[in-house]
Amino acid sequence: MSTKWVYTFEEGKAEMRDLLGGKGANLAEMTNIGLPVPPGFTITTEACVTYLNAGETFPSGMWEEVVENMKALGKKMGRTFGDSQNPLLVSVRSGAKFSMPGMMDTILNLGLNDEAVETLAGEAGERFAWDSYRRLVQMFGKVVLDIDGLKFEHLIDQIKNAEGVKTDAEISVDGWKKMTAQFKDLIRKETDSEFPQDAWEQLEYAVAAVFKSWNGAPARNYRKATGIPDDLGTGVNIVTMVFGNVGEDSGTGVAFTRNPATGERLLYGEYLFNAQGEDVVSGARTPLQVGELKDKAPEIYQKMVENSAILEQHYRDMQDMEFTVEHGKLYMLQTRNGKRTAAAAVKIAVDMVNEGLISKEEAVARIDSFQIDQLLHPRFDPAALAGSVVLTKGLNASPGAAVGVVYFDADIAEAQTQKGEDVILVRPETTPDDVHGMLAAKGVLTQRGGATSHAAVVARQLGKPCVAGCEDISLDLENKQFSVDDMVVKEGDVLSLDGGTGRVYLGRIPTVAPSFDDQSDLQQILAWADDIRRLQVWANADDPEQATRARNYGAQGIGLCRTEHMFLGDRTEKFQAAILAERQGLHDEFLNVLDKVLLPLQRDDFHGIFRAMDGLPVIIRLLDPPLHEFLPSLEDLAAEVAAMQARGESNADTELLLETVRDMHEFNPMLGLRGCRLGITLPALNTMQVRAIFEAACDAAKEGIVVHPEVMIPLTSHVNEMKKIQPLLEEVAKNVMDEKGITIEYKFGTMIEIPRAALTAGEIAEVAQFFSFGTNDLTQMTYGISRDDAERKFLLRYADKEDLNILPNNPFQAIDQIGVGRLMKIAVTEGRATRPELEVGICGEHGGEPSSIDFCHRIGLNYVSCSPYRVPIARLAAAHAVLREKGLIS
């Protein structure tokens, strides 16, 4: 049987998203559940892919099916496509599996030509007919023939000037007629060919243009930003035209079944009387709120409320609808699951569970881990905000606080971001061409457009703060500045945007962490996630304050307490002196600083952490970095001494320090004398730390705190290292417990952060009671990439799809599952074969990244440990891993 390329709306259904695209599948679904949808049909995504792969040739048989369906459509409507006396008019719209708003092409009013426009004029009035025709010619020119859209806009501006009017709506019939002729001239001039008068030719070009728009730069950028695969293709929906611009009893709108910013259960959206759909989406005219229809068009409002309820019950999710009213009759043009802010997503999910619409598992599945991130994003410090002067105010289009330097061009915004600057992108309105700049920017400010404008929709999805439709500002792109009254803001100035309130502030306003405690819906979702997940979530915390925050966010333990900061700050000078003493063979002086100065300080640090984590495990890593990191840099010292000598001065201490630093210098400190190598060659460092840990733990235990200290030995590469140092340290622990007269439970274990440790985990587990994957270092060594050096020098280029495109991901962000992950699997399997009760976790930065958490779940880790702020994300991601395993999430 040959492939079927075309499905009428009656033949399709919602489940056919892959084949029909989201829009087509939903139009079919709406048709079949009895909602008023203009008749039409869909050309499949498969046809698009086949077309693109075949060098832009329609698949065999497709066109015949289109023709047949067009004829059937005409019969149903009592009109004939291509018949100028009784023309059938259709729209041609893209529609891919995943929504890509505004990224691909749409053409309206196909079927009009120089003759048919006269017929339409007779039926619906001259002004409307010529406006419709000029729209077809304009869109065809821009979309199909790739003529710069600004050239059409320029002609419209000329007419407006000539007629002395300000808006499109005021242009005269003659104006539209003249303009249509000018548009056709423009097409002739630019392409050496005529605008096709044959409707079938128009259709053929339009379908091909939609197919091709899948591979256009805007669509590719959007897919890159959102992770949509490149090989899906788009469907093409051919729908009978209905007109919202045939009078004041007509109009067009977009609406959400609930508020996409807050989640409130209330019809929310925008409506324009006497307008076509593009007028709303483009943001060129500022529309009514849908709520206002309750008074201004109560029947339509009521009908939309009913349709909303039907669609939510049917789709079991919040819907984003497009609709048109033609002479008082409502048509549903599209429905899809609505995009929403993180806050709305959480509230809607919780509400829908309470409404009995979805299960708790579904609620958890619907929250994206990245959305949680947004909810925990910093906000402006209320104290600082109180004293700040508001520059201007626009629509609160996408929540969050953003501070950055103003740029007016997406390319420049992206370039500055790559140089490390925080950027605010300011545009009149945004188009798909601006998405890369939005992606790079911290926040977006637009002069025009509403809550469903391109800028607003895209910013919400990207989680970028956005203030839209800020009409008070006067933009001067040429001079790279805008003004509000007398105040001029230039490229390079700093702005602060509050996407939650729509307020724009001049200058830099400090931000604060959001309050987790106030977000009860989020906490509800996470509580449900906790019921689902198997993986525990621990946190990396180096001091009592961080530990307290981590616990508040739901951490079930401390997976990594780094101790190096305990040697810094006002302790640095003393530790430096100790290192120098040791290097000069003054071992007693060295020990004296360790025991008299550093031990009591560390003990206090640990005590505070044990108190914060009462009842929960705390993994403390022994000193890891090379000692020379605590000394001045070789370059600086060499320069200092050289300068001194050039001035004929000398300073024995500085020269000795230089000598020492030079002697301790390492070519590759990452692979040098650090971690347990330090402890093995200089055991006093480790014995002091273990004494501090156990003194603190015993003291805490005596105060009634339940302590579970776990001592982590870093950088093991050979089991014998553990065999050498661990007994020594256990003896210190036992001595302290004897002195204190109390016994506590404890573990000794190791980081798995060197490839060889993973490869020989079976041996290492003979000694280690727990493993913790240090995936930062493990990635550095497995990949042979020094993170500090490489990200700047080549790694970002490697991972950039538009540049070298060598790596699918930055392996320091998401675990490289086939390389590094393979070592992790070996270590888990072989470690547990030796010691079945082995506790295995991860404490690298990957521990808070969802795809890595999923991997950790699959290979059977006991826990992931991440920064306190990421604990909620990790709790959710761990639940997602279970749901994914059950097939409840893709």
Added chain:
Amino acid sequence: MSTKWVYTFEEGKAEMRDLLGGKGANLAEMTNIGLPVPPGFTITTEACVTYLNAGETFPSGMWEEVVENMKALGKKMGRTFGDSQNPLLVSVRSGAKFSMPGMMDTILNLGLNDEAVETLAGEAGERFAWDSYRRLVQMFGKVVLDIDGLKFEHLIDQIKNAEGVKTDAEISVDGWKKMTAQFKDLIRKETDSEFPQDAWEQLEYAVAAVFKSWNGAPARNYRKATGIPDDLGTGVNIVTMVFGNVGEDSGTGVAFTRNPATGERLLYGEYLFNAQGEDVVSGARTPLQVGELKDKAPEIYQKMVENSAILEQHYRDMQDMEFTVEHGKLYMLQTRNGKRTAAAAVKIAVDMVNEGLISKEEAVARIDSFQIDQLLHPRFDPAALAGSVVLTKGLNASPGAAVGVVYFDADIAEAQTQKGEDVILVRPETTPDDVHGMLAAKGVLTQRGGATSHAAVVARQLGKPCVAGCEDISLDLENKQFSVDDMVVKEGDVLSLDGGTGRVYLGRIPTVAPSFDDQSDLQQILAWADDIRRLQVWANADDPEQATRARNYGAQGIGLCRTEHMFLGDRTEKFQAAILAERQGLHDEFLNVLDKVLLPLQRDDFHGIFRAMDGLPVIIRLLDPPLHEFLPSLEDLAAEVAAMQARGESNADTELLLETVRDMHEFNPMLGLRGCRLGITLPALNTMQVRAIFEAACDAAKEGIVVHPEVMIPLTSHVNEMKKIQPLLEEVAKNVMDEKGITIEYKFGTMIEIPRAALTAGEIAEVAQFFSFGTNDLTQMTYGISRDDAERKFLLRYADKEDLNILPNNPFQAIDQIGVGRLMKIAVTEGRATRPELEVGICGEHGGEPSSIDFCHRIGLNYVSCSPYRVPIARLAAAHAVLREKGLIS
């Protein structure tokens, strides 16, 4: 059945080495093939191990077996052990599975006491009897009671002074009597107990002392140096005494069936008339050459020649025999496979094949890879030697040229070596306590002792040049100096030793590589090895000269031609300028230097290599090191600029250079922007090199040279790197072949030197046509150890058994088979699964190390590639791998 702890010589045989030790098994074997061996028996090594493990308690039943066998021995000899009127005298000698000359204890004349000595005096003369008795007391005091041997020697010196004589032989009967009494007094004073008069008590103590000597420091050091396991234990041989010191018709000697230094087929050794065995081995008296017996004792000589033939036929190897003549009757006291120099080993093996004694496989199996190393060791430059003044001359005890700084103490020699100094150890004679110093030294010079003295035997085995018995020198240990006539050599002076001629030179004489071409026996062995091995042997060579040498040594290809040196020397300045131009965005200038300056030079280099390797494959690695390695160091530049500024000067060029170097600086260059990362981010470097390679190859091919260039891309971590760069380079290759109008065979492949490359070898083999393991880097990354830093800072201590003892080996010398090796196995298996014909080799330094070569054979590599000098070793080691697989070698 209870364990049998004792075997008579009639019960044992050669195959029972494990149980009886080498000496015991061979005494048994000689007994059973009819050679004249004094009756005796052996206590098993198992008894020793049981004794040591049981806290130094004889195993149950052992002593009873000893007593029973002693009685049987007495019956056979017509004497009774412990009967002073008719005493049976025995020796108690250690004898482990592997020979450890002089490392463990021996006690002679057991059974003598204050009464029995009188009986012996009646039978054999007073002088002999008292000499024998004082020997027993002395050895017993030293060996069993652990009294410092020098105290006994001191007493002997006193007697000599008192009697005004110079040698032991001149001491009077009264002298010996007095001395025996003094020895007993010394024992009483030192131990608060008497020398035991009960023979059985003597025996019990003696057996225990031999057992314990297995764990003495000298034995442990020796085992560490030679790799003998610690858990074997020693046998104890109890043998009826025969006396070589009962008159001028008696004597004792050691002899080899062939010359152990040259391999010449001729009885070789030393003999002392009227002496006991210890007198020969200790080197205290300078003995006759065995050859001299032909005139001086023709019957004994003839008998020894016959016995030699019997033993060689029986053991099918060169024998090292100990024998004693008592009143004209020859007794064989020991035989074992003789230690020999590398040159002798090779000659003997070849001769024995020609004599039909052994097979070619056996001949190959018998040559140790390390021996080949000795044969290819540098020798003194004959030109330099000609003009050098010989300081003195001793015995050519162990061949080879050594140059170093003189030290007189083994501990200091070791310490200085660890500091990186080349050391010559000078001693009066060596003892087991000196072995660690000999091991550390480049060469050994002794004042006393012959070709079979401790120094000579151990030096030969360790492959250290040794000049022994250099009696012209006067040693003054106290003042750390020696003199030859008027010339004084002090600690810290430099000597050159020629162990092959016995000549000693003052100062440093340059060395030259030995001539491989002249060593026909070695070439014969290697030719037989070639017939056996499956693994090919290639060489690492960076220029035509090295390639020529490699080919001469038998290399079958170039496995690694590094190209970085092609950017050095007089080319450095130009390349630096190119790098600076590129960093300042002057890409054309950069390209200009590459194409105009470097390309022609590289092309010439490659052409010479192709010519040298006509018909064989040549793998050329593209530029690997980071570019900043070609620039001055950051430290130096920073100091230079700081000094300049302090002087109020300035130099824009230097400051720009500093800026550039600082910008290019990497924290961990090992893991940085190098290898293919360099080629991918700056492709002109690689395209220039590939052009040079193919221009040279095409030109050579046109001259009739058969070329097989293989282009190696370094540092791949992800298959996409290969996918990015390889097509680009292949295009260059094709363009050159088009231009030159000739087509040549070639391959593109990659180093496997990053763990991730090994873990994803299956993917990489989709693109790469060959793999070459860069085990230096692979070890660095898998182990997380930076070689340059770590060896100095901790790795040598890690691998030192006497220090931290964490690693069994330095992993940069022998492949870490369980860690790094596991990755190699994965890469071979999964690479070949993708591409069955994949060529896989190794080009790291491990490629010339025998245990690593064996591993490479086992995991199925196609070739190993090593430095030209190591090619012969690798050829042999590869053959050994096959023989080991067949069970023909352990």
